[in-house]
Structure formats: structure tokens, C-alpha cells
Amino acid sequence: MMNLGQNLVWGKSAVSFTKKALTMGPSNKLSNMGLRPLMCVNMMRGSPSPMKKNNMYDHIRSWAARARHFKCGNCAEHAAVAFVFLHDRGILPIHYMAFLGKGDHGFVVIGRKTGSSDGSLASWGPNAIVCDPYKDKCYPVMHNPSLVNAKTIWSFPR
Numbered sequence: 488m489m490n491l492g493q494n495l496v497w498g499k500s501a502v503s504f505t506k507k508a509l510t511m512g513p514s515n516k517l518s519n520m521g522l523r524p525l526m527c528v529n530m531m532r533g534s535p536s537p538m539k540k541n542n543m544y545d546h547i548r549s550w551a552a553r554a555r556h557f558k559c560g561n562c563a564e565h566a567a568v569a570f571v572f573l574h575d576r577g578i579l580p581i582h583y584m585a586f587l588g589k590g591d592h593g594f595v596v597i598g599r600k601t602g603s604s605d606g607s608l609a610s611w612g613p614n615a616i617v618c619d620p621y622k623d624k625c626y627p628v629m630h631n632p633s634l635v636n637a638k639t640i641w642s643f644p645r
Contacts, residue, residue: 488580491614491627494598497578498618498625501569501595505620508568511559531557531564543641547571547583562621566593569620573597574643582642586633593640594619596628601644606635 489497511527531553551571554564563585570583573595582596584605595618596611603610608628615628628634 488600488614489578489598491598491616494614494616495625495627497573497576498595498597498616501572501618502620502623502625504572505565505568506623508555509558509560509565509620511557527557527559528561528564531559543583547641562591562619563593565621566595566619569595569618570641573618579643583640584634584637585640586637592621594621594637599628599642605637605639608632608635 511523547567547570550560550564550567554560554568560568566583566585570581573581578597580597580599580601582599583593584596585591585593597616597618598612598614600610600612600615603612611628613629616625617628617631617634618625
């Protein structure tokens, strides 16, 4: 497991990689509203996936591949691209997480302790960071107490 500084470096690298890959950006961000991003995200989400999806990990990889192909996506796709970037470079542990329900939002957590509980930030350990390419942010988990409401969608190692 890496320390906080190393996790922040990898998180910032994932944010940068995602921003360069998804040049069209999101369709649901006020600063990026317009017909082109909206059409891009609608086409990307409506396109068939060439990947076999047996589990949530396969779905995340599929979201990332389609987002990179179309060069756009909202928070779920931004998080998927960052997650795959980190996973493919052996950066573990990583968690694909989301706030579910109204105001849903997807992001990645790097360095969270294995076996920790979603609702207990203290159990995540001092090296856990949020990597949020959609918001262009990367910061220690303890800086955002609302994370206790987030749910793990998929993690490595399992």
C-alpha cells in the first residue's frame, strides 16, 4: 500500500489522463452545457458495448472504453476511465464509488484499507484519497465528511 503523497500523485495523474481522454467533457456540467456534449454522451451511452459484461468490473471497463472512444462522459464515465487507468497500472487498492439516488455522483477512492466499511471514514485509513476527474479534484478522504453516504460499486482487491 502506498502513502498519502504517492496516492495523491497517482490520483492527479488519473485526473489528468481522464481530462486528456475525454476532451468533449460532460454534458451535465454548467460550464460545458451545449448540444455537442449532450449529443456525444447520448450517443456514447446508447452505443452497444463490444465487451462481454459478466460483472460490475466488466461494466466499468465498458463504460471507460466507450467514453474514451466518444471522448465524452459524465461523472460515471470519468470515474470509470480513472479507475481503469489506475487498475491497469497496478495501483491498488482502488474503489469505484458513488453517491446513489438524487444527485448521484461517481468517483474513485485510492488507498482505502481492505475490509473497511463504507460508512466509517476512519476505517478507510490515513492514506485514502478521492480521485474525482469530473470535478477535476484529488484530495484526502478526511477532507469530505459526506463520503460516509457513498457506496462501493466495485473494488480491487475484492
